[in-house]
Amino acid sequence: MKMMQMILLILVGVCLRSAAAAKLGVVQTEGGLVEGLNIDMGFFRTVEVFKGIPFADVPGKWEKPKPHPGWDGVLVATKYRDRCLQVTLLQTKIHGSEDCLYLNIFVPHGLSVSTSLPVMVYLFGGAFLLGASNDVEVLGESLYDGKEMANRGGVIVVTVNYRVGTLGFLSTGDERLPGNYGLWDQHAALSWVRRNIRAFGGHPDNITIFGQSAGAASVSFQMLSPYNKGLFRRAITQSGVALSPWALQKNPMALTKKIARKVSCWQTQEDDMLACLKTADPVKLTIVGKMNLLAIFGKDPVMDLLDLAPVIDGDFIPDDPSKLFHNAAQFDYLAGVNSMDGHLFAGIDVPSINSMKETTTAEQVKGLLSGLTKEKGDAAITSAFSVYSVHWGLAPYPAIVKKTVADIETDFLFLVPTQIALQLHANNTSGASTYSYLFNMKTRIPGFPRWVEAEHAEDLQYLFGKPFSIPLVYLPRHRDLSGYMIAYWTNFAKTGDPSRGNSRVPVSWPPFTKYHRPYLMINHSMTKSSVSYDLRSFYVNYWTQTYSQLPDAERMEEEKNL
Template sequence: GAGEAGWWLGASHWSRYSLGRISPRLSTKAIVTVSFPGILKATKYRDRCLQVTLLQTKTRGSADCLYLNIFVPHGLSVSSNLPVMVYLFGGAFLLGASNDLAILGDSLYDGKEMADRGDVIVVTVNYRVGTLGFLSSGDARLPGNYGLWDQHAAISWVRRNIRKFGGNPDNITIFGQSAGAASVSFQMLSPYSKGLFRRAITQGGVALSPWALQTNPMALTKKIARKVGCWRSDEDEMLSCLKVSDPVGLTMAGKIDIMLLLGKGVVMDLLELAPVVDGDFLPDEPMKLFPNAAQFDYLAGVNSMDGHIFAGVDVPSINSEKANTTEEQVKGLLGGLTKEKGNAAVASAFGVYSVHWGSVPQPDVVKKTVADIETDFLFLVPTQIALQLHANNTNACRTYSYLFNMKTRIPGFPRWVEAEHAEELQYLFGKPLSTPLVYFPRHRDLSRYMIAYWTNFAKTGDPSKGDSKVPVPWPPFTRNHQPYLIINHRMNKYSVSYDLRSYYVDYWTRTYSQMSAAHTSEEPQKLTPGGMEDGNESLD
């Protein structure tokens, strides 16, 4: 036996271990770990947490879902004191699993290649998503953040037990992508994480992203209550009804209704279920919690077109060869993103993003601008703010910034499209190496580079230093010096650049943030890339 809920399976390249069970209904943060007498034959993945399907038509998964998967590199002898990398999956806080998106028989998040090539232990974990993971009343009656507590419990379990698998509990790195990256960011900011892990990596998302925080949770909870027949004028009665409601019905009530768009608003508005400031796990607004993150080494970045897939829903013409994208469509998108600031913000932002068009803009230039707007607003600018705040607050730990811009492999998109949202994951998890027939040599080169940088960082806190050779040294991001690494298959000394899209970062963090709100409201507003009003925090 290896302690609570953990067992060594020396004959297996990777093994899976129970994290515990939860109530199928809306529950408290308490999670009970269970023991298992003897050796657990961990030969298949367990169920994902109960969630809607990708098409939002039904549910899948189970309430008995809090399991984790441990990938241990196996050589001629059993390793010891290995660095540990814990991965948190993405999926808009609505769907996903530790073994999601099977590619040619293997999960996208299969950790074997990274574990073997980087000589690290990789752990992937499940956590509750959707209504059961993030529904909240905004107070202690239904505090929310259950999915974040699940992640915390998983990381805590790893710290207590990973030594039995050859891991070093004092050298844990957590990493994630999209909502998983925002989750990593929230874990860094929570006071409950003090001393729990050592380093963190966020890929395409941070706690400051405008989609990462629900600022009006009770309004959403009332909407969910109406859908499941729990609406009551008395809030306590309504919440009591929700707590005993059918979990499948609750889960379906949290689905995204794509038909609500119909050319109005933006996709971001549909992503309603998310973490909240609960006064406990997140005791304050994320912007104010960065002193808590100063204890961790931090590596963060985005893909060059993280926003393209969302822009293609908001402005479909950008992916059409036959249709041009008009100025009115660009302004409409900006209006949807900046509606809390009003028409003045639309005119201001349009001027910033169209300044390079010329008198007769090329159609592809306009279309790429739409993708850039959503990439900046949803991903790049919030990440740059997070990097700066981390560098400002830390003395002993390091900060690193990157831009992943490998051209997309997704067929059918225009030629100008570079790296889509989540497209870096196939390289990080070594798919070009494990399934070489569907990739080219350049993709295998890139995969080796990413695995080397990420696992070196997990080992030493410096992505350039470790057992794995890298193509170019990666300089740290500091308070006054802001280099970033451009990651693709052609990496050399010119892959280091400086001040990533600083013209646009400055616009959103300074000019936009100083604009007056379009209306006053007693409700706190969503944090936007420019959400630094009222002197909450300075980047200077």
């Protein structure tokens, strides 16, 4: 008996030594040597974390990123680096740095060092105005900490910084200040990952990019750009695509002139004004590029305050995004939205929807529609209102009217553009797969009405494994959901099929095709009935067919004046 115990102890000791030895240690990259930190994940598993590796040099103002010159010795990569210069969440002050083009790598190991793992590169959201690769601290841990996803999914996770706000997306709409600097940063990071990830145990031919909100729109732009052919293999967009109405600047020169005046560049000649802008203080340029919080409760929908965004520059984005899906045909694509993605914005535009005391009136619903559909004029308000109120009946319950407001903004800002992107991808692809989902877990945010389901960005805590890393603030059902999401996402990264891979999933997820439109409802209680078809097709058809064919208000006005 004692001999058996001794053998067991020796075996455990050998395993422990093997687990301790399972690390890359000092890694050779193109810029120099780097060394990270090993984190014990239990069960003889570790995740080796490399924080703050530069993928480009300090960028010049409104210039494309340049290669990093490299460093001497070993770069101790154990601390996150500064975010790119930006406003704080409340937009009262500035933080971050111009020296910000860094990425973080999370590499999982078992008893031996990992090799040829799939790679998942995450692009953060934040309205193209704020955010970072290590954003939003939750009990001392970044929301985008990749260790749980890496460990449970058996993939390398990479999180990336890119320029935002005025320094990332200001543009004149022509070659003088073409814009899209933040997109070029993302492209530079992806190129760096492809060139260097093999040294970290990754497979350079199996890279998936994924992102949420503005990060999802960024993923979409990267798919559509001709510069990314062969650079990655798969893409996931969560609550945002390049076709979203907030994802593209419509009149960049007007915004540039407005920002120029705010930093005292009053020159009437555009070239002189631009020369002045290029000498302006980066901190001042950043603060004047913030959203006007005082205008948020004004007449216009909050969407109209999201000024800074990518542009059609004739280069990185050579044409209207809807015309570029032939570039995306090579990538496997998985996309979806949260069932109440628009609720946050609807609550700002129509505050009564979250009030226990106030009712929401039909006039308020029409007022919201007038703001969203102003390019089509009064006819669109009447038309859209009849579509969204058709199920109300003569005396609708107050909660039904309130939920309708959230549904309108969810459809217009997120769901319909995503469905169009999925259809365009499926129409263009030859061999690559397409998958659609709706994340509809009930909200965990206290104080909201009972009808509120998945709020914007609520999917991220589950995808990044927070119910496992911070177990005390979650319940078993949240861990179930987190496990499902990590399994689907990482299976997709490995094989192009979210149902097929090393991780077991609760329900098989059928692909979305040109003529067949299934989607998976993702929550903690998934069965075969979690697969449904033609997501909100009544409303998708309205926006894509009836609404889009209405004449533009501006053109009607011109014809009237002839």
